[in-house]
Amino acid sequence: MGIIKTIELVHEYVRHDEEGNVAGKATAVDHVSLDIAQGEFIAILGHNGSGKSTLAKHMNAILCPTEGTVWVDGMNTTEDDKVWQIRQTAGMVFQNPDNQIIGQVVEEDVGFGAENMGVPTEEIWQRVEESLRAVGMYKYRKYSPNKLSGGQKQRVSIAGVLAMHPKCIVLDEPTAMLDPNGRKEVIRAVRGLNQVEGVTVILITHYMEEIIHADKVFIMDEGKIAMQGTPREIFSRVEELKKLRLDVPQVTLLAYELQKKGIDLPDGILTIRELADELEKLRKIG
Numbered sequence: 001m002g003i004i005k006t007i008e009l010v011h012e013y014v015r016h017d018e019e020g021n022v023a024g025k026a027t028a029v030d031h032v033s034l035d036i037a038q039g040e041f042i043a044i045l046g047h048n049g050s051g052k053s054t055l056a057k058h059m060n061a062i063l064c065p066t067e068g069t070v071w072v073d074g075m076n077t078t079e080d081d082k083v084w085q086i087r088q089t090a091g092m093v094f095q096n097p098d099n100q101i102i103g104q105v106v107e108e109d110v111g112f113g114a115e116n117m118g119v120p121t122e123e124i125w126q127r128v129e130e131s132l133r134a135v136g137m138y139k140y141r142k143y144s145p146n147k148l149s150g151g152q153k154q155r156v157s158i159a160g161v162l163a164m165h166p167k168c169i170v171l172d173e174p175t176a177m178l179d180p181n182g183r184k185e186v187i188r189a190v191r192g193l194n195q196v197e198g199v200t201v202i203l204i205t206h207y208m209e210e211i212i213h214a215d216k217v218f219i220m221d222e223g224k225i226a227m228q229g230t231p232r233e234i235f236s237r238v239e240e241l242k243k244l245r246l247d248v249p250q251v252t253l254l255a256y257e258l259q260k261k262g263i264d265l266p267d268g269i270l271t272i273r274e275l276a277d278e279l280e281k282l283r284k285i286g
Contacts, residue, residue, distance in 0.1 A: 001035070001071060001074060002035045002036045002037045002038065002040075003036055003037065003038045003072070003073055003089075003090075003167055003168050003200050004034065004035075004036040004059050004070075004071070004072055004073075004090065004168060004200075004202070005034065005035045005036070005070070005071040006032055006033055006034045006055075006058065006068065006069070006070050006071075007033055007068055007069045007070075007071075008031045008032075008033055008067065008068040008069075009029055009031070009032045009033070009055070009058060009065050009067070009068040009069070009070060010027065010029060010030060010031055010032075010065060010066045010067035010068050011027070011028050011029040011051075011054050011055075011058065011063060011065060011066050012025045012026065012027050012028070012066040013025070013026045013028055027223050028051045028054040028223055029051045029054050029055050029058070029223050030051070030222065030223035030224050031067075031068070031224070032051075032055060032068075032220075032223070032224065032225055033225075034218065034225075036168075036200065036202065037200075038167065038168075038200055039194075039198050039199075039200055040200055040201075040215045040216065041191070041194045041200075041201045041203070041213065041214045041215045042200075042201065042202045042203070042214060042215065042216055042217075042218070043202075043203045043204075043205065043210070043211035043214040043216075043217045043218070043231075044056070044202065044203070044204050044205075044217075044218045044220060045204075045205060045206060045208070045211065045217065045218070045219050045220065045246065046206065046219060046220035046221060046226075046244075046246075047206060047221075047244070047245045047246060048206070050220040050221050050222065050223070051220050051222070051223040051224075052204045052220045053172050053173065053204060054223075055204075055220070056092075056170050056172040056202070056204045057172070058070045058077065059072065059090050059092075059168075059170045059202060060072075060086065060087055060090050060091075060092040060170055061077040061082075061083045061086045061087060062092070064077060064078050065077070065078065072086045072089055072090050072168075073086075073089045073090075073167060073168075075089070088117065088164055088165075088166060089166055089167050089168060090166060090167070090168040090169070090170055091113075091161030091162070091164055091166035091168070091169045091170070092161070092169075092170050092171075092172065093154070093157050093158055093161055093169060093170070093171045093172065093174050094157075094172050094173075094174070095172060095173045095174065095176045095177055096177055097150065097153035097154040097156065097157045097177075098153065100157045100160065101145045101153060101156060101157060101160075103145065104144060104145075105141075105142060105143070105144060105145075106132070106137065106140050106141050106142070106143050106144075106145060106148075106156055107125075107128050107132065107141040107142065109145060109156060109160055110128045110131055110132060110141075110156060110159045110160045110163050111124045111125065111127070111128045111160075111163060112160060113160055113161065113163060113164045114127050114128075114163045114164055114165075117164060124163075127163040127165065128141070128159075128163055129141075130162075130163075131159040131160070131162040131163040132156075132159050134159065134162060134189070134192060134193060134196070134197060135155040135156075135158050135159045135162070135189040135192070135193070136155065136185075136188075136189060136192075137152065137155050137156055137159060140152065140156075149182060150177060150178045150179065150182045151178050151179075151181060151182025151183070151184075151185035151186055152182075152185070154174055154175070154178065154182065154185075154186045155185060155186060155189050157174075158171075158174070158186070158189060158190070158193070162193065162197075162199070166199070167199070167200060168199065168200035168201075168202065169190075169193065169199055169200070169201055169202070170202045170204070171190065171201070171202065171203050171204060171205075172204045173204055173205055173206070174186055174190075174203075174205075175187065175205065175207060175210065176205075176206075183207065183210070187210050190203065191213055206246070208235075208246065208247055208248055208249050208252075209249045211231055211234075212231050212235075212249070212270045212271065213231070214230075214231055215230070216228065216229070216230060217229060217230065217231055217234045219234065219241075219244060219246070221244050226244055227240065227241075227244070231268070231270060232267075232268035232270060233268065234268075235248055235249070235252045235267075235268040235269075235270060236267035236268035238252070238253065238256045249270070251269060251270070251271060251272050251274075251275050252268070252269055252270065254275065255269035255275050255278075263282070264282065265278050265279075265282075266278065
């Protein structure tokens with residue numbers, strides 16, 4: 001069993017009328033089964049309303065299944081006595097960093113979660129330093145969070161989760177409120193945690209450019225897994241992505257349009273460098 005496993009997971013939101021009677025139900029997650037191995041970088045994509053954020057909240061036991069089962073490091077999320085341990089194992093980072101930052105100084109905020117866990121003071125400060133260095137924010141440790149940019153605040157939020165020493169970090173659209181530079185900062189930090197620290201990363205996003213370095217990608221639509229595969233496999237299916245109301249990176253779309261014009265390029269080109277190299281090969285051949 002992987003670090004996170006869902007078996008036929010269903011989540012329904014129930015709507016009540018003014019008298020408290022059930023007025024309707026909406027299925028946000030519809031029989032989803034996933035098995036995520038320790039150390040993987042997983043991306044979960046989908047347009048708004050596809051169910052991806054609801055799925056993310058199950059990975060941290062914020063929500064409990066209507067049907068099916070969710071396991072986090074072998075622990076069933078419906079067991080109340082396991083919830084605290086589950087949340088230490090799978091840390092959660094949300095869209096708005098201002099909702100997670102509570103300290104007046106960066107280093108105090110980063111140490112807050114570890115302090116609540118009862119970690120000895122000396123070890124807390126060691127964890128704070130390690131975590132801030134891991135996300136490239138150590139030089140800002142004495143700053144007030146109010147002085148930071150959106151991307152910097154989100155990296156501080158990630159450091160706060162990292163200081164709790166989770167095996168897994170679930171990021172629920174962590175760049176949705178950031179500008180392009182802020183998005184790059186956060187994704188660079190997340191990749192570093194995965195590659196250098198060995199932390200399992202589950203990135204929920206609707207920005208296709210953020211997933212090109214993932215090990216595996218799941219595309220959600222209407223609560224179900226509509227597509228899955230490596231980034232290259234996913235981006236080779238441009239027309240299917242368009243039907244799911246998802247964009248593809250500009251360079252992938254450009255390569256796809258060149259293919260349609262008869263230029264012999266491979267499917268699923270992910271980066272500008274890759275496209276340039278392929279065009280250079282064709283130039284030399286020609």
